[in-house]
Amino acid sequence: xxxxxxxxxxxxxxxxxxxxxxxxxxxxxxxxxxxxxxxxxxxxxxxxxxxxxxxxxxxxxxxxxxxxxxxxxxxxxxxxxxxxxxxxxxxxxxxxxxxxxxxxxxxxxxxxxxxxxxxxxxxxxxxxxxxxxxxxxxxxxxxxxxxxxxxxxxxxxxxxxxxxxxxxxxxxxxxxxxxxxxxxxxxxxxxxxxxxxxxxxxxxxxxxxxxxxxxxxxxxxxxxxxxxxxxxxxxxxxxxxxxxxxxxxxxxxxxxxxxxxxxxxxxxxxxxxxxxxxx
Numbered sequence: 001x002x003x004x005x006x007x008x009x010x011x012x013x014x015x016x017x018x019x020x021x022x023x024x025x026x027x028x029x030x031x032x033x034x035x036x037x038x039x040x041x042x043x044x045x046x047x048x049x050x051x052x053x054x055x056x057x058x059x060x061x062x063x064x065x066x067x068x069x070x071x072x073x074x075x076x077x078x079x080x081x082x083x084x085x086x087x088x089x090x091x092x093x094x095x096x097x098x099x100x101x102x103x104x105x106x107x108x109x110x111x112x113x114x115x116x117x118x119x120x121x122x123x124x125x126x127x128x129x130x131x132x133x134x135x136x137x138x139x140x141x142x143x144x145x146x147x148x149x150x151x152x153x154x155x156x157x158x159x160x161x162x163x164x165x166x167x168x169x170x171x172x173x174x175x176x177x178x179x180x181x182x183x184x185x186x187x188x189x190x191x192x193x194x195x196x197x198x199x200x201x202x203x204x205x206x207x208x209x210x211x212x213x214x215x216x217x218x219x220x221x222x223x224x225x226x227x228x229x230x231x232x233x234x235x236x237x238x239x240x241x242x243x244x245x246x247x248x249x250x251x252x253x254x255x256x257x258x259x260x261x262x263x264x265x266x267x268x269x270x271x272x273x274x275x276x277x278x279x
Contacts, residue, residue, distance in 0.1 A: 009158035010212055012169040013151050017208025019173035023180020024201035036259055038178065039251040043260040045174040046247035047267020048167060053236040053243075056164060056275060057157065058082065061236060064229030074229070081230045085237025089149055093245065144207035147176070150242070151211030153235040160232065167274065168239070171267075175247050176205060 058078065065081075066074030150172055158165025180201040188197035219227060251260035 005159060005162070006216065008162060009155045009165060010209060010216075012158045012165050013154045013212040014209040016154050016169040016172040016176065017147055017151060017205035018202065019176040020180030020183065020205035021198065021202045022173075023177040024184035024198045026177065026181055036256065039253075039256065039259045040263040040266075041174050042178065042247045042251035043263025044267035044270075045171040045263075046243040046251070047264040047269075048171040048271045049175075049239045049243045049247070049267075050264075051268040051271040052164065052167060052171075052275075053239045055272070056161075057232055057236040057239070060160060061229045061233035064225045064232065068224070068226035068229060077226075077230060078233045081233035082237040085234030086241045087237075088234070089238045089241045090245075092149070144204045147205060147208040148211035149238055151208035152215040152231075153238050154208070155212035155215060156228075156231055156235050160228070163274075167271065172208075175242065176208075178250055180205070 061081065062074060062078040064074075065077045068074065069077055154165065154169050154172055157168045183201040183204055184197040187200055188194060191197070219231070248260060248264065251263065
């Protein structure tokens with residue numbers, strides 16, 4: 001593990017995490033916001049992450065664990081680590097109350113509509129400023145917690161295969177955009193300050209590279225084929241959970257079912273072709 005590889009992996013993780021800032025900017029440009037495009041992009045991101053998790057990451061994890069524990073033990077450890085990864089990210093979701101959890105979708109567009117028209121759209125009541133502020137702050141904290149294991153996932157993928165790391169970083173960056181939106185929009189309409197909204201959204205994404213750095217220093221001393229395989233299998237589980245629990249439901253919330261599925265299939269096709277090109 002060379003210094004250049006580590007720095008490259010950290011750079012990708014930083015790029016993915018700070019995509020929350022892009023979501024924040026979109027929140028300030030609501031008239032130009034295209035929810036159907038975002039739905040397709042989120043579906044695409046889910047397709048990339050699901051395909052690469054099962055076809056590439058899970059297989060690499062299994063190969064490493066078979067090398068360390070033999071055929072039978074390697075298969076068992078791979079499957080167990082995969083579901084442990086799912087359980088960890090699922091537990092994080094469970095511990096965060098649904099109202100503060102940005103992955104329990106709230107249609108932030110209703111705030112924008114109400115702001116522009118002075119009316120409450122679609123029968124939805126716009127929360128008062130103090131509740132909007134609380135929603136935004138807790139969303140920022142929740143996103144920071146969720147981004148921690150995502151940062152480790154991006155970092156580990158980039159360490160194992162820089163090309164794979166780039167793909168995953170882009171997919172996670174796309175997935176971070178609506179999270180930035182979930183933070184910035186309520187804070188902006190509660191305080192009227194674009195700067196406060198952007199800073200909180202931006203900072204919430206910094207936990208992603210922090211997760212990578214802490215993971216690196218904690219795991220560096222015990223790094224082996226077995227450690228790599230266990231973490232990589234858990235990463236696959238985390239990414240599949242994120243795709244099924246966050247990306248696809250969010251895509252359908254912002255757009256139409258068929259747009260989300262078309263994006264999903266498109267992401268799988270692009271990922272499959274890119275893997276074939278680097279055989």
